Amino acid sequence: MKWINTxxxxxxxxxxxxxxxSASDIVEDEVIVELKVPTKTNFYLxxxxxxxxxxxxxxxxxxxxxxxxxxTPTSDYFDSKNEAFSKSRxxxxxxxxxxxxxxxxxxxxxxxxVFLNQISEEEVHGIAELNYNWDNxxxxxxxxxxxxKTGFLHKKKKLSKSSFNMWIFNDNSEDAYxxxxxxxxxxxxxxxxxxxxxxKPKKNRRFAVRCVCEDSxxxxx
Numbered sequence: 001m002k003w004i005n006t007x008x009x010x011x012x013x014x015x016x017x018x019x020x021x022s023a024s025d026i027v028e029d030e031v032i033v034e035l036k037v038p039t040k041t042n043f044y045l046x047x048x049x050x051x052x053x054x055x056x057x058x059x060x061x062x063x064x065x066x067x068x069x070x071x072t073p074t075s076d077y078f079d080s081k082n083e084a085f086s087k088s089r090x091x092x093x094x095x096x097x098x099x100x101x102x103x104x105x106x107x108x109x110x111x112x113x114v115f116l117n118q119i120s121e122e123e124v125h126g127i128a129e130l131n132y133n134w135d136n137x138x139x140x141x142x143x144x145x146x147x148x149k150t151g152f153l154h155k156k157k158k159l160s161k162s163s164f165n166m167w168i169f170n171d172n173s174e175d176a177y178x179x180x181x182x183x184x185x186x187x188x189x190x191x192x193x194x195x196x197x198x199x200k201p202k203k204n205r206r207f208a209v210r211c212v213c214e215d216s217x218x219x220x221x
Contacts, residue, residue, distance in 0.1 A: 044218075046070065046101050053211075056144055058118050060215040061111060064104075065146050067166070068209040072099060076206065078151035078158055088150045090206035093176045096167040100211035106169035107212045109177060112193060119145055119191065127192035133183055134162070147181060153206040165207040168193055178207050 042055040044064070054065040067088035072095050078085040091099055097106060107115065113125070119141075120128035130137065138146045151161045160182070168177035181191040 044101070044104075048101065054146070057215070059114050061107070061114075062213045062215065062218055063107070063115065064211045065144070066210075067148060067150060068099065068211055070099060070101075074206075075099075076153060078153065078161070084149060085151065088148050088208045090150065090153050091167070091209055092206050093167060093203070096207070096209050097169060099209060103218065104211035104213045106167055106209065108169045109193070111212060112168045112177075112179060116191060116193075118143060127190065129184070130189045130191065132189050133187050134189065137189060150208040155204045164191075166210050167207050178205075 042057070044053045044055055044062075045051075046053065049070055051069055053068075055062050056065040057063070068091075069087050069089050071089065072091065074095055075089045075091045077089060080086055100106065116126075116128050117123055120130060121142075132141060134149065147164045149162055150164050150166075152159055152163070152165045160180075162183065164179075164181040166179050168179060170176050177193050179191060179193045181189055184190050
């Protein structure tokens with residue numbers, strides 16, 4: 001009789017341990033999904049060309065924490081022979097609105113403003129001055145934001161070599177927006193957005209792309 005009681009106690013103990021471990025696994029999975037800082041588990045594999053992109057979560061959106069690098073007939077690099085520019089393709093707006101992988105898209109104005117506030121770590125409107133420069137932002141920003149100098153192209157002309165530029169979606173067919181980051185005379189980075197009219201000469205410009213996806217539509221690998 002004693003051995004039966006002992007066996008029963010051992011079985012109950014093991015069941016309790018198993019339940020605790022299972023609960024711990026569930027919690028860990030939830031934490032991974034909610035992380036804002038990039039980790040080894042937060043990435044997206046673009047199966048069109050097997051390029052892997054680090055992700056960062058802002059509010060309820062997943063963002064590419066790297067510039068899109070998918071070749072289209074009209075895309076190009078600022079300088080394909082320079083490693084610093086060789087992973088950031090530049091696109092015309094007409095190309096940019098459809099170049100992201102399936103389920104991903106360009107950020108809109110409201111989403112970019114949320115992004116801007118997260119980067120600056122304070123509430124800002126349309127423009128932010130950051131306490132970082134090109135040498136330290138990718139190493140020291142507490143939330144893990146990463147940027148590359150992309151420059152931009154006007155037709156085949158290379159402009160603003162020491163700046164970061166990306167497209168922002170606007171459903172107004174006459175206007176688009178793009179974000180521009182540069183290092184000011186004070187040594188701080190400034191990031192802002194402004195209107196980009198779809199008329200010559202500006203429609204001939206090409207900028208980088210950062211794709212976004214709603215949290216409900218995607219779970220990081």
